[in-house]
Amino acid sequence: xxxxxEFSDTYRDLETRASAxxxxxxxxxxxxxxxxxxxxxxxxxxxxxxxxxxxxxxPSGRLVYAGAGTSARLGVQDGVELVPTxxxxxxxxxxxxxxxxxALTRTQEGAEDNVDQAMADSRAxxxxxxxxxxxxxxxxxxxxxxxxxxxxxxxxxxxxxxANNAGAPxxxxxxxxxxxxxxxxxxxxxxxxTAGTAQKVALNLFSTLTMIRLGRVYRGMMVDVIPxxxxxxxxxxxxxxxxxxxxxxxxxxxxxxTDYRVKPAILVAQGFTLQDAKALLETHHGDxxxxxxxxxxx
Numbered sequence: 001x002x003x004x005x006e007f008s009d010t011y012r013d014l015e016t017r018a019s020a021x022x023x024x025x026x027x028x029x030x031x032x033x034x035x036x037x038x039x040x041x042x043x044x045x046x047x048x049x050x051x052x053x054x055x056x057x058x059p060s061g062r063l064v065y066a067g068a069g070t071s072a073r074l075g076v077q078d079g080v081e082l083v084p085t086x087x088x089x090x091x092x093x094x095x096x097x098x099x100x101x102x103a104l105t106r107t108q109e110g111a112e113d114n115v116d117q118a119m120a121d122s123r124a125x126x127x128x129x130x131x132x133x134x135x136x137x138x139x140x141x142x143x144x145x146x147x148x149x150x151x152x153x154x155x156x157x158x159x160x161x162x163a164n165n166a167g168a169p170x171x172x173x174x175x176x177x178x179x180x181x182x183x184x185x186x187x188x189x190x191x192x193x194t195a196g197t198a199q200k201v202a203l204n205l206f207s208t209l210t211m212i213r214l215g216r217v218y219r220g221m222m223v224d225v226i227p228x229x230x231x232x233x234x235x236x237x238x239x240x241x242x243x244x245x246x247x248x249x250x251x252x253x254x255x256x257x258t259d260y261r262v263k264p265a266i267l268v269a270q271g272f273t274l275q276d277a278k279a280l281l282e283t284h285h286g287d288x289x290x291x292x293x294x295x296x297x298x
Contacts, residue, residue, distance in 0.1 A: 008184035033182040033194035047176035052213035058130025066148040068098030068112035071136035078203040087224030098144040122151035129156035138191035140168020215287030244269035
């Protein structure tokens with residue numbers, strides 16, 4: 001039996017315990033789930049590095065998340081949040097969701113078995129070589145996720161699989177298998193809990209490292225942030241000031257010159273013209289470290 005489906009003796013009397021003890025047991029299980037990330041770090045690093053290379057070399061390449069149920073919802077959450085945090089273009093995100101977008105807010109458990117729909121959804125997405133497809137499945141046997149990742153591999157996309165059971169078919173179908181051995185759930189089989197926590201953290205690690213390798217982080221700051229509200233505009237000022245070693249007034253003036261785009265504002269605050277800043281960033285794929293290493297400051 002798959003570990004994620006086991007009924008553990010540890011939790012046989014779970015519902016009879018005091019409330020604080022129940023929460024302690026659940027929290028301890030989450031900690032075990034997090035510990036499963038440690039041995040997976042080398043595989044996650046390799047997957048993120050190759051994903052960044054694929055996406056850099058293919059300017060129209062997309063991050064594609066595939067899954068059913070909780071796994072699909074976690075994938076969508078990860079993808080959506082890349083837009084405001086790292087300025088990742090919405091056009092370079094796509095989703096293969098068992099049951100379609102409606103399944104994000106209303107359960108459609110039977111949809112995970114629909115291989116024909118997975119194939120139709122994959123065709124509609126026109127998967128291609130420049131794409132990076134990440135399929136998630138706690139069990140690792142979800143038919144929709146496996147069919148979607150097989151379609152992605154056939155199309156030449158880079159494929160990554162995240163599952164919580166050793167030997168899972170999903171992990172045997174991808175270029176980069178990510179095993180998270182999170183173990184049995186406190187509520188038997190409820191993989192939205194420990195397995196879901198492990199998957200969420202794995203996605204955080206994978207996508208953040210991918211964005212770092214794509215030059216979207218500088219000095220530990222989100223330099224492609226989209227300042228779409230007052231809070232983020234003030235954060236942009238602090239980022240530019242820290243990134244250019246200038247004061248907030250200089251940073252704000254630079255941001256006004258660049259229409260609140262942080263990366264060119266950091267260069268403008270250092271004395272570059274807006275035209276030179278744009279040209280250098282384009283030449284060096286938006287990587288500030290590379291820009292400043294290859295061009296003397298004026």
